[in-house]
Amino acid sequence: MLVRLLYASRAIDPACSAIEDILSQSRQFNPGSGITGILCYGGGIFLQAIEGGRNAVSELYGHIQKDPRHKDVVLLHYEEISERRFGGWTMGQVNMSKVNTSILLKYAERPELDPYAVSGKVSLALLEELMATASIIGRA
Known part of the structure; x- marks a missing residue:
């Protein structure tokens, strides 16, 4: 059975290279576990969707x-879920520096990534729009 999980977290050290470490580990680990997904990082906040089998995702x-x-x-x-939305990526990355602020304003009060201030469904809709507008980099 396939599932999709969406979570938010804050980086312990927003200035560090944690995003690159996380992406590198994801791209090594995820294919063998059947995990796909997308990672968005901005302003010290991670927003990530992961898809795969229930046990692997859990x-x-x-x-x-x-x-x-x-x-x-x-x-x-x-x-x-019956099918994956992010099946093309072992872990795609959103380049927040290239995101049009009007996309962020469409889903939030301010033009910044803050999944803590909106519902999970709104955050998922934002990720889908970022994917549709080719804001995804690192399609590994």
């Missing part, structure tokens, strides 16, 4: 909750 989320690079980990959305 296990990965458990690791994320214990990962010392994250704090304030919050589950935003979880659902059983």
